[in-house]
Amino acid sequence: MSSDQDHLKETDTEARFEFKKEEKSAFQTEKGLTEETVRIISEDKDEPEWMLQRRLRALEQFQEMPMPTGWPGAPDLSEVDIADIVPYIRPDIETRGGAENWEDLPEEIQDTFDKLGIPEAEKNALSGVGAQYESEIVYQNMQERWEDKGVIFCDMDKAVQEHEDLVKEHFMTKCVPPSDNKFAALHGAIWSGGSFVYIPEDTTVNMPVQAYFRMNSEGMGQFEHTLIIAEDNSEVHYIEGCSAPKYSAFNLHSGGVEVFVGENAHVQYSTVQNWSKNTYNLNTKRAICEEEGTMEWVSGSMGSKATMLYPSTVLKGPGATDNHITIAMAGEGQDIDTGAKVYHNAPDTKSTI
Template sequence: MQENIGIDVSRELYDAADDHKARFVAKPGINEDVVRLISKTKNEPAWMLDKRLKALRFFQETPLPTWGPNLSNLNLNEIVYFVDPNATETTNWENVPEEIKKTFDRLGIPEAEKKALAGVGAQYDSGMVYHNIEKSLQEKGVIFENMDVAVRKYPDLVKKYFMTSCIPINDHKFIMLHAAVWSGGTFIYVPKGVKVELPLQAYFRMNEQRGGQFEHTLIVIDEGAELHYIEGCSSPRYSQTSLHAGCVEIFVKEGAKMRYSSIENWSRNVYNLNTKRALVDKDATMVWVS
């Protein structure tokens, strides 16, 4: 009998800000200097910087949409677009800085990993602080990687799928913004015929007041493969506006099965303007749960 592992949705767990001082906080507002800073900090290849700058030009030339939610209280010039946590990514939970670890501990992330997950990633503001996957899956060729690292480690694979045919960089105003300033997120590749029995999970936590979080999730499930991926997101309650504009791109190849589950618990001050999309090939299955 399979045990159901869940996260208790309690406002007391999410509303309190954490006592963590970031390594670096960019000045509010978006411009070319901020975009170049993000790319340089991550030591990105030239093609990714070019894509960011092209997206920035699209963003600057495109007015805010007048349809959908009321955005009158969202001042994009007041948002902080890059907050580098004072932590280095690790595969050992004990090496995560104590004040960050306490946040994820009280949300049950380490316990869930022990009981029912094949791999876990944890992002804090703009940076991934923890990422780990079972060795048996690595041996089967499964990739579960911090998106920042994947750009450098698997350049050909990432370049083929990153904001090309699924969600192009000029899709809409907030995707243009995302493509210019994205940071962190998860890259997953499951080889042909490989069935990942336990879920992979990533958790994204915002902490900076007036901050923006722009993680990018890119998942490629090859022919006949299977995966269940879970994302969790939360933020503390502040009096000032924050922005979350993540992006999820999923490619489900012929005969593959993909299940994406999302648990999001944003405070009322957060504009959550996510974009999620999947391209599903012949005889493949895509299930969204949010």
């Protein structure tokens, strides 16, 4: 291939992810993080009191923890000033919790996800798809044949309302508590959107479910939470994609992922993240794997100004298995610090990184 063709191909790829839309929002908080900000987010979502209290406790923990200074060679986080971040932007859509029909989305949001190929993927290869724009899910759909088997795939805000017992038991309690690290605490205080996946016992979902997260606005933070519960003898493949256009001001992505793998269950979590070069990508992702369960992480990390990401699995039950495959690429001005962690807490467990 000629150098001209190489350049055109590279330009086309950049254009696919780095296009921008005019910012339109129905509601957004002021910059910075205060107790009032947390209360406003919780009130706007009409959350139960227990979730507000968890947010406020996470805020306390965030304020008590020092900013991580890292170690020699670790990414420089000195530019990350929460006072300069807009933590919550609700997009201007009529349906809270996500439209069920693609055509019901505003034209500019449809166009955003059309360019990224999301509708085509849904038609051809997915059991369900969710799309988050700014701080909230704007589209969510699950094929009826899986819903009839008791599979749940919805946004986290809806899950808090409609599957309260499951969320209350699992949300940032046993897997990723806010005390884990400063950015987990930040996430616990101002999380918004994300996916809830529940696979009943003895159920195999043999087509992937996918969620796509898009930051459009300059100087914002995105804090989606993904909670996957795979009961005994179940199987699911979850695919996550993330991107943001390039701006002069920095953006912050600090998502949280919690996966519960039941006995003899199998969960594959695949993620492709192509952030712009002004984004700090600071996530916490962890799974707890019961007896004879299998957890697989497949990660592709491109873009971002700095990424710190170490998906981890706690092998809790005898015979549990964990596999990690990570592909990371960095260019000039980018710092990607990524790896994996496995805790072998039971006999006859095995892992591959």
